[in-house]
Amino acid sequence: MEGILMSILGAIATFLLAFVVGMTYGGIRRKVIARVQNRYGPPIYQNFIDAFKLFSKTTAVHHGAMHLLGPAFLMVSAVVALMIIPVLRDNIWFTNLNFKGDLIFLIYIMTFGPLGMALGAGQTGNPNSAIGVTRGLSQMVGFEIPWVMALVALMIKYNTTSVVDLMNVQNEVGQWLIFQNPFAFVAAILASLGMFRYAPFNIVGAPTELASGPASENGGKFLFTMMSAGSVFAFVKLTLLVDVFFGGASNLIELVIKTFLLYMIPVMYGVVNPRYRTEQAVTYFWGWPLLFGFLAIIYSVYF
Amino acid sequence: METFLEKIKDRISVNFELDRSSIDVERKRVDVQIKKEQIPSILRYLKENMNFRHLMHASVVDWLEEGKFEVLFMLWTPKEKIRVFVRTKLDRDNPVMENLDMIWPQLNTYEREFKEMYGIEFTGLVAPEEFILEDWEGPPPMRRDFDTEAYAKDVFSERIGREDAQDVRETIAKRSGEVIPDFAKKHSR
Amino acid sequence: MDYGIYQDKLTRIVTDIARSHSLWILAYGTGCGAIEVPATMTSRYDAERLGVRGAATPRQADVLMITGYLTVKTLKRVIRVYEQMQDPKYVIGFGSCAVNGGMYWDSYNTIKQLDLYLPVDVYISGCMPRPEAVLEGFAKLQEQIRAGEARGATKYKDNLDYYRGNQKKIIKNWDFPDYNW
Numbered sequence: 001m002e003g004i005l006m007s008i009l010g011a012i013a014t015f016l017l018a019f020v021v022g023m024t025y026g027g028i029r030r031k032v033i034a035r036v037q038n039r040y041g042p043p044i045y046q047n048f049i050d051a052f053k054l055f056s057k058t059t060a061v062h063h064g065a066m067h068l069l070g071p072a073f074l075m076v077s078a079v080v081a082l083m084i085i086p087v088l089r090d091n092i093w094f095t096n097l098n099f100k101g102d103l104i105f106l107i108y109i110m111t112f113g114p115l116g117m118a119l120g121a122g123q124t125g126n127p128n129s130a131i132g133v134t135r136g137l138s139q140m141v142g143f144e145i146p147w148v149m150a151l152v153a154l155m156i157k158y159n160t161t162s163v164v165d166l167m168n169v170q171n172e173v174g175q176w177l178i179f180q181n182p183f184a185f186v187a188a189i190l191a192s193l194g195m196f197r198y199a200p201f202n203i204v205g206a207p208t209e210l211a212s213g214p215a216s217e218n219g220g221k222f223l224f225t226m227m228s229a230g231s232v233f234a235f236v237k238l239t240l241l242v243d244v245f246f247g248g249a250s251n252l253i254e255l256v257i258k259t260f261l262l263y264m265i266p267v268m269y270g271v272v273n274p275r276y277r278t279e280q281a282v283t284y285f286w287g288w289p290l291l292f293g294f295l296a297i298i299y300s301v302y303f
Numbered sequence: 304m305e306t307f308l309e310k311i312k313d314r315i316s317v318n319f320e321l322d323r324s325s326i327d328v329e330r331k332r333v334d335v336q337i338k339k340e341q342i343p344s345i346l347r348y349l350k351e352n353m354n355f356r357h358l359m360h361a362s363v364v365d366w367l368e369e370g371k372f373e374v375l376f377m378l379w380t381p382k383e384k385i386r387v388f389v390r391t392k393l394d395r396d397n398p399v400m401e402n403l404d405m406i407w408p409q410l411n412t413y414e415r416e417f418k419e420m421y422g423i424e425f426t427g428l429v430a431p432e433e434f435i436l437e438d439w440e441g442p443p444p445m446r447r448d449f450d451t452e453a454y455a456k457d458v459f460s461e462r463i464g465r466e467d468a469q470d471v472r473e474t475i476a477k478r479s480g481e482v483i484p485d486f487a488k489k490h491s492r
Numbered sequence: 493m494d495y496g497i498y499q500d501k502l503t504r505i506v507t508d509i510a511r512s513h514s515l516w517i518l519a520y521g522t523g524c525g526a527i528e529v530p531a532t533m534t535s536r537y538d539a540e541r542l543g544v545r546g547a548a549t550p551r552q553a554d555v556l557m558i559t560g561y562l563t564v565k566t567l568k569r570v571i572r573v574y575e576q577m578q579d580p581k582y583v584i585g586f587g588s589c590a591v592n593g594g595m596y597w598d599s600y601n602t603i604k605q606l607d608l609y610l611p612v613d614v615y616i617s618g619c620m621p622r623p624e625a626v627l628e629g630f631a632k633l634q635e636q637i638r639a640g641e642a643r644g645a646t647k648y649k650d651n652l653d654y655y656r657g658n659q660k661k662i663i664k665n666w667d668f669p670d671y672n673w
Contacts, residue, residue, distance in 0.1 A: 056507040056511065167565045444601070458600075
C-alpha cells in the first residue's frame, strides 16, 4: 500500500519537476534569443505567465472530437515517455516504470504524440494545419532514421534494450557512453535538433509563413496543453540523452546542469540559423546524421 | 532628336487623322489626340509597325467643364526610349469605348478600373463585375461631380471635434493670396 | 462566513495580472501603421520585455491592433477576425486614421469612428505614432486590464445589437453568420 502511494506521489513529483524545468528552459531560450538579437528580452518566468493566461482564456472553438483530442495526444505521449524514463539514479521519488525493452517503447511513444496532433489538426479543416502536418511528417521521416540508428547501435553493443541497463553499464565501466561510442552521440544530438523543432527546423509551426501550422486553430486552453506538453517533452528528450550518453544523474542539480548544457545545443544552433525548407531539412538529416548513424553501428559491431 | 520626334509624328499623322499633335523634345515624347473610333487601329499600328511595344500606363482625366472624359495611353519603345501619348475624348454622358485588351492583355485590368471608378463602358469587355470597390452602390467615385465629402458625411458618422476642419485648398489659397478660378472652386478638394 | 466572493476576487486579480503581462497581438496591418509594429517589436524598443508578442492566428491572439485607416471592405474582414478571437480580447486603435479618420476624413470609403463598429480599449494617436507612443499605449492597456476596466469583449457581447446595427448600416452585402465566435 505504501509502495503504491509512494509511486503515485513520485509520479506527480516527476511531472511537476518536468513541467517547471521545461517551462523555465523555454523562458531561458526566449531570453537567449532576445540577447542574441540585441534585445533585453522577456523575464525568465514569462512562459509561466503565458501558460497561465492561456489557461484562463475561454474556449469557444469546436471542430470535432479529434480536434479536442489532438493536444491531449501530445500530452499523453509526453507524460507516458516521462514515466518510462529514469529521471535520477537510485532515488525513491523518481523510481518510474522501467522495464526491459523500454528503449523500443520510447522510440514508439515519442512519435505517437505528433501523430495524434496531426489527426487533430486535420479535422480543423484549416489549410495551414494540413500543410504543417505534411511538413512535420516529412521532417519526422528525416530525423527518425539517425535517431533510431544511434539507439540501435547502443542496443547492439551492450546487448540490451533497457535504459537502466545502459546507465548501469556506464557505472560499471566508469566511462560515459559518449566516450565509448561518440558516433552514436553525434547522430543522436543531430537528430534531436529536428526533434526539438527549433530554428532552422521550425518548418512545422513556421509562424510567418504557415500561421503556426497545426496549432493555427488552437487557442486558449488547447494552446496551454500544447505548450505544457512541449515543455514536458523537451525535458523528456534531454533526460533521455543524459541517461543514455552521460551516465544519468544522481541528484537534481547534476541533472539540471547536464540537461541545460545539452539544451543549449539546439537553442544556440537555432538562434544563428534561418529556417530551412522541407526538402532541405530532410536532406540535412539524410546527410551527416545518417552517416554518423552508420558509423555508430559499424563501430558497435566491429569494435 | 527633334527631327526624329518630328519624323515619328509625321509618320503617325500620315496614316491617321489626328485632332491635335505636338512634340516635347526635353521629355522625348510625342503627343497625339485622335477620335475614339481610331484608337484600336492606332495602338495596333504603333505596337506592331513602329515598335512601341510597351504600354506604360493608361489613365482617365475628367474634363467636367467640357463634358468630356479624356482617356490616355502611354506607350514606350525600349530601343529609342521615346514615349507616345495617345489621347482620345469621350462624351461624358455616354462614355463608351471599344475593348482593347487583345492588344495588351494588361489593359483588361485598366479597363475594369475605369469602368468602376469613372463608369466608362467598354464594349466586349469580359471581366468580373467588381474590381476594387465591394458592394458599391453610389455613382463612380472618381468622377469630379461626385462629392466625396457629402457622401462621407452622409454615410460615415463624424467624431465630435472635427467640425472646424478647414478646406485645404481654400486655406492655402487664402494664406498665399492665390485666386481660385470659378470653375475650380466647387470640385477641387 | 462566505469565502466565495474573496476567492472570486483573488482569482480575478491573479488572472488580470497574468493577462496584463502576456499580450499576444494580432497586428492587422490595414494601413501605413503596420510599419511601426516591427520597429516596436525589434531590438531598439523590444516590446517583448513587457510580454507583448506577436500571435500567428486570431485564435491565439489577445489584442487586435488596427494599424491605420479602415476601409469598408477591410472592416468586414476585421469584424470577422475579431469575432474569431477568444475571450478576453482587446482592441487597440492605432494612428489618427483609426481615431477620427485622419487625413481620410472626406474619403468615400473610409470609416471615421472605429468604436461604432468594434469596442476599442485604447487609442494611440499620432500620424504615425512613434514606437514610444505604441509602448505607452500597451502600458495603458496593461493598467486598464489590471484595474479590470478593459472589458471590451463583454461590452461587445452585451451590446451586440448596437454594434451589429452600425456594422450592417455601412456593410451592404452582409454575408456572414450572425455570431461566429
